[in-house]
Amino acid sequence: MTASFLAQFFGNAAFQKALEHIGLAASVPITLGVLIVGGAVLGAVLLKEPVGARKMLAMATLILAVIVLSLPHQMPPGDSPNAAAIKSADAANIVIGSLWAALSGLAYSFFGVTLRQTLQTGIPARNLMFISGLTGTITLWGYCFATLGLQTISGTSPTQWAIMVTAGFCNFSAFVAITTALRLLPVVAVNLINASQVAMAAVAGVAFFGEPITAPLFIGIMLTLAGLMILARRTRAPIVITD
DSSP, rough: HHHHHHIIIIHHHHHHHHHHHHHHHHHHHHHHHHHHHHHHHHHHHOOOOOOOOOHHHHHHHHHHHHHHHTTTOOGGGGTTTHHHHHHHHOOHHHHHHHHHHHHHHHHHHHHHHHHHHHHHOOOOOOHHHHOOOOOHHHHHHHHHHHHHHHHHHHHHHHHHHHHHHHHHHHHHHHHHHHHHHHHHHHHHHHHHTTTHHHHHHEEEEEEEEHHOOOOOHHHHHHHHHHHHHHTSSSSSOOOOOOO
């Protein structure tokens, strides 16, 4: 339950604070980088899962891919939508935002390791998902009511509620998938595969929103594929039977 609280509150809330201070392009690589490295360290310490040279190479490749994919598209200096935010961002904001993003990644890495460790004790995955979801609902709703108030929350439009509910279902599906993956694969492998979501989002941007195909986009996708191929050469871990 402690790990669920850390992931749901510090993982989610800290990432939102990071977005507020340094934006998406900087928050994503920091969070995923800390998630990958933190998961590897905690997995080795708590689960005794080795991190060999091949996994280290895959980690470096995928972290580089995330950084490249997070680079802003090449645009004239005055046309960038983040130009004003970049100019107004001072050193303190950058440091604070980076720390929030790192805290988010650390919370998620601890949660992943704890989740796999708990699955190894024989507790059914559905029980863990219920506990985590209930913890997140209570803590995050409580935080929203405490900071925003009922009047602000009641002013949310039906369209906004629909978008949030849809996002919630997507988040739930992702959580079920990652819990299942943690039963079958080492924490490092799960986190590395999870990092490919950045490349998927980039491809979706091109396919559905007409975003331009740039050099960083192409290089980032190629690096993602290379990292996954390095990882896929041999990734084995004991399967955790819980049901």
